[in-house]
Amino acid sequence: MDLGNQQRIKDLCDQYGNEDLIVVLGGAEAEASGLAAETVATGDPTFAGPLAGVPLGLKAYHMFELKDEVDPAVYDEQVGMMEMVLDVDAIKAEVETYRAQ
Amino acid sequence: MSYPVLKGAAYALIQGNDLALYQGSTAAGERYTNPDSEFLKELPAHWRSFEAAVAYPPNQAYIGNIHPRALREIPRPWYENGLPDAKTEGKYGTIASEDILYGLMKAVDTFDLVLLDETFLAPLKEKIAALPGLSQWKCLEKLDKNPADLAAITEQVEQQHAEPLYFAQQLIGCVKRAHEYDAALTAHVLTENLVAKASASFALQQLLNKCELKAEQVDYIIECSEEACGDMNQRGGGNFAKSIGEICGCINASGSDTRSFCAGPAHALVEAAALVQSGIYENVVVLAGGASAKLGLNSRDHVKKGLPMLEDMLGAFAIHISVDDGVSPLIRTDVVGRHKIGSGASPQAVMQAIVAAPLDAAGLKIADIDMFSAEMQNPEITEPAGAGDVPTANFKMIGALGVMRGEFERSQLPSVVERIGMPGFAPTQGHIPSGVPFLGHCREMMLAGEIHRAMIIGKGSLFLGRLTNLFDGISFVVEANPGKKAAAESLDGLTKTRVGLVVLGSEHPVCELVHGAEQAAAADPRLDVVLIGCGDSGMLHGVEAADADAALKKMDEMLASGELDAAVAMHYAFPLGVSTVGRVVTPAFGRKLYIANTTGTSATERTAALVRNAISGIACAKASGHPQPTVGLLNLDGARQAERILRQLAENGYEIHFAESSRADGGAVMRGNDLLRGVPDVMVTDSLTGNVLIKLFSAYSSGGSYEALGDGYGPGVGEKYGKVINIISRASGAPVISGAIAFAAEAARGGLPKLAAAEFAAAKAAGLDALLDSLAAKPQGTAQETVAAPPEKVVDEEITGIEVFAIEDAVQLLWKNGVYAAAGMGCTGPVVMVAREDHQRALQLLKEGEYL
Known part of the structure; x- marks a missing residue:
């Protein structure tokens, strides 16, 4: 996960706590999305960024998992095309793994 | 610019x-x-x-x-x-x-x-x-x-x-x-x-x-x-x-x-x-x-x-x-x-x-x-x-x-x-x-x-x-x-029409077909001809295929993906309701004549088929640039009844221009003279007669083994048919192939599928369905109830030998037994098409049902 984003999430978590904060991912690929979910949950596994060794305990959801939470017209406009292109099931499964841990 | x-x-x-x-x-x-x-x-x-x-x-x-x-x-x-x-x-x-x-x-x-x-x-x-x-x-x-x-x-x-x-x-x-x-x-x-x-x-x-x-x-x-x-x-x-x-x-x-x-x-x-x-x-x-x-x-x-x-x-x-x-x-x-x-x-x-x-x-x-x-x-x-x-x-x-x-x-x-x-x-x-x-x-x-x-x-x-x-x-x-020559044209926004030609399966060598394709491409700079089934020729791009079936599959894919606007093939299993409108040069005055139709089945009832052929023929002539084609009906069984329905449609507001026979007694029913002279633009006939006519007009000097004249058996036309696929025969020579490619390009440029849909819609608005329903009793089928179709599959096996009037019933029988099937027209007659894995079972069911 991008080092700048790690810092931003860390700052937000410091400011608001982890109770009412979730991370919404838009990654195009399962492994990278899972890595991002892992980073915000248990810390940066690559030990490269500000979240190295910092388990924020945040839950991450991929946008595909939040389909039912969004106005269908907006979802279709923003995500509809990529839903046809990407491996939705693999991404969902991978991200879900890290919430379960 | x-x-x-x-x-x-x-x-x-x-x-x-x-x-x-x-x-x-x-x-x-x-x-x-x-x-x-x-x-x-x-x-x-x-x-x-x-x-x-x-x-x-x-x-x-x-x-x-x-x-x-x-x-x-x-x-x-x-x-x-x-x-x-x-x-x-x-x-x-x-x-x-x-x-x-x-x-x-x-x-x-x-x-x-x-x-x-x-x-x-x-x-x-x-x-x-x-x-x-x-x-x-x-x-x-x-x-x-x-x-x-x-x-x-x-x-x-x-x-x-x-x-x-x-x-x-x-x-x-x-x-x-x-x-x-x-x-x-x-x-x-x-x-x-x-x-x-x-x-x-x-x-x-x-x-x-x-x-x-x-x-x-x-x-x-x-x-x-x-x-x-x-x-x-x-x-x-x-x-x-x-x-x-x-x-x-x-x-x-x-x-x-x-x-x-x-x-x-x-x-x-x-x-x-x-x-x-x-x-x-x-x-x-x-x-x-x-x-x-x-x-x-x-x-x-x-x-x-x-x-x-x-x-x-x-x-x-x-x-x-x-x-x-x-x-x-x-x-x-x-x-x-x-x-x-x-x-x-x-x-x-x-x-x-x-x-x-x-x-x-x-x-x-x-x-x-x-x-x-x-x-x-x-x-x-x-x-x-x-x-x-x-x-x-x-x-x-x-x-x-x-x-x-x-x-x-x-x-x-x-x-x-x-x-x-x-x-x-x-x-x-x-x-x-x-x-x-x-x-x-x-x-x-x-x-x-x-x-x-x-x-x-x-x-x-x-x-x-x-x-x-x-x-x-x-x-x-x-x-x-x-x-430089074509530059002015292209800059006006003209786009090229891409027509594929399947070159495998002919009685002539492949070079005869390539020659025809090159003639068509040379005659029209707005035409891109793609050879399917062989490599590049000196002038044209080719797409390899193992055999004629593979070439047809490739053609279908290229049409589906939009890579081709139209195609020319020696055989294609059109669904029931789609038939081809051919075009020949008539010998008396060299006039071009549309023959509707030449292969395929527009309807299982003869008169209804003739009426539908007339509408398909009109759409096809319009696509090729005849805004008001004249229509004549060849003097065959059912022609009078079909004429009655067409005249009724005209009275109800469907635009149709009847031709006048060159014989003294006149009328829209055409005789041999009218065929030879090319009196109407569109000659309505049943498909078996049309098929014979195409052969006669295109190969009368070669004994049939080499079709030298005309533009082939024409594009498949139907009320809801979205593709432009023109049929030639295995005997079609280079001039006919060239003509068929040009004919296909005209149909694609003229928007034949849309025109056909519009013609049928206009005829329906003038009461076509009710008029056809008023015809003699429906074909003697055995199936009484309508069965829902099983989930659709890709059908790539043909079963031949079923009578045309029983073809829909045969499909219903297979559906009832959970086999997805579709009726169509093969090169030798009507066919039932099924998926490869269902082929044996379908054959057995049809035999048990005495369709075969």
Whole structure:
């Protein structure tokens, strides 16, 4: 996960706590999305960024998992095309793994 | 107005193993945070030899020795499947080693900042001067100046903040800083800029070597890398372009730099095209060198996964844009897409802005673009780093956009992606993969007539500069040059009609069919004929197929993906309700006559079939440019009844113009004389009679074995039929094939499927259904109830031998037993079509039901 984003999430978590904060991912690929979910949950596994060794305990959801939470017209406009292109099931499964841990 | 052209394209790759370890941002970052890191120690063990880098198939595609699509046939991992006879020299460029780069950096260094150890440099001088075109570089004399030894270099690196240069992990030189504290002139920044300048100069020399352009003819240079040169008062002041032109002797050129991250090259090409089209400059070169920072960018993942360090290549290119020469592909400056500030950042908003919007504005569809080139990163590099297959993702997005626009079915996505795309083959050097690597191949494919249009796309992530979160993207269309003669026509916006001809299955040799196809193409410059079932002919593009069935399947795929507008085949299983309308030359006065119909079944009841044939015939004649065709009915059983219904339709408001027989008794019912004289435009008949008539009119002088006259059995027409497929026979000779191709093109251009739908809708509005229902009792079927169809399958097996009136009942019987089936018309009569796996069971069921 991008080092700048790690810092931003860390700052937000410091400011608001982890109770009412979730991370919404838009990654195009399962492994990278899972890595991002892992980073915000248990810390940066690559030990490269500000979240190295910092388990924020945040839950991450991929946008595909939040389909039912969004106005269908907006979802279709923003995500509809990529839903046809990407491996939705693999991404969902991978991200879900890290919430379960 | 004339468009500017893509006159030439050249490319260069330079290996940079040590640069990756010392100047690459990944390794440099690691060294900064963790100097003793295991990763840094391990990285050199993952380096490739120069020979392995040359043999690497994507690199061979980049310099033009293999087509990118050839990568589809080479098994992954490509790094384990190097090409055995790979050469450093390619059709469009060359591959050089890292020591050459250091020499070039010293040669292009105007301010004596590069020091190279004399023992390293001495043997290099000859090697560099021997490279094609480089002996002309005046700056090579710099190699003899300012000699240095290892002690001086070490002192510079250790005491004076110089950037060390290594070769095979030995210190061999350095780049000095140019100012004591100016952050824009540090040794590291200068190294990056000199790498960009040296590699771009090398690429420009390739262009001058391999294309017609001479250095002094260049009017303007646009450099579009992602580096910035300047000092602390103007960090990105420029001008790389002129500094590069100077090296190659472009004494008449000026230039400037254009930046937009990875989208830079596409922006620069649009600017170059505009400068040429406006007449400001005649010869503009767009070029960029490589980025040392991006060497080994994903090497952490490559090392972790045991791969070679695949990001060891600096990429560079130089593209020549010039005035229309009547040959080179055109840059369609009227089909330029841009991501606007207000476009939005979601992937589909981006694709809408840069792909769909310009096509819409030009009246083109996604299907009108043969190939797309966007972000051609080599997937073997990006996949292990979790970034996926970037080019394929782009092709899928373009296909998905087509689905959302209703151009394709979702199920067609894989075939669309295959048609419009190619595997990524460019090094991950940011601006380098961004659309431009394909231009050399694109130019060659267009000159060979293999593709007609391509869209080049550049995309950029502007957030990296921390000034905006906006996305960026720009696209333009490259189009085959119609040549000077046809240029005026093409510029009026005429698009070519693509007609496929299946060449397998004839009684004549394949060359007879190819000859017919070439006649049709020669007669109509707006026609692209594609041969299906053989290779390229001297004039036409061919698509190979194993046998006639495979060729038909290929034809179907090409029609479905929009690659073809129409097709001509010797056999096609049209569904029930679709029949063909043929066209012959009548002997008395040479008039053309539409015969409706000649194969297929429009309806199982004879009179209803005649009425429907009349409507199909009218649609077909209209599509070919007869706004008010006259209709006559051949004097056959049922003709009077059909005439009564047609006259009733006319009374109810359906527009129909009846012909008048040339015999004394007149009327719309036609006799032999009327056939010979071609009295009506459309002659209505049943399909068996029509079939005989076509044979008689086209082969009366050859005994039937060679059809020499007319335009064949014609396109399949039906109320809801969406394709244009014209039928010829196995005896059709070259003149008939040529006529059939022209006939198919007319039908496609005239919008036959839509016209047919409109004709049937108009006839229905005039009471067609009720009039047909009033006819004699329905055919003697046995099935009473209507059964719901099982889930649809691809039906590729035909069952013949069932009576036409029982064909629907046979289908119902299979449906009732859970077998998906469809009725159709084969070349010998009606057929029931089922999936291969259901074939045996269907045969058994039909036998039990006494249909067979």
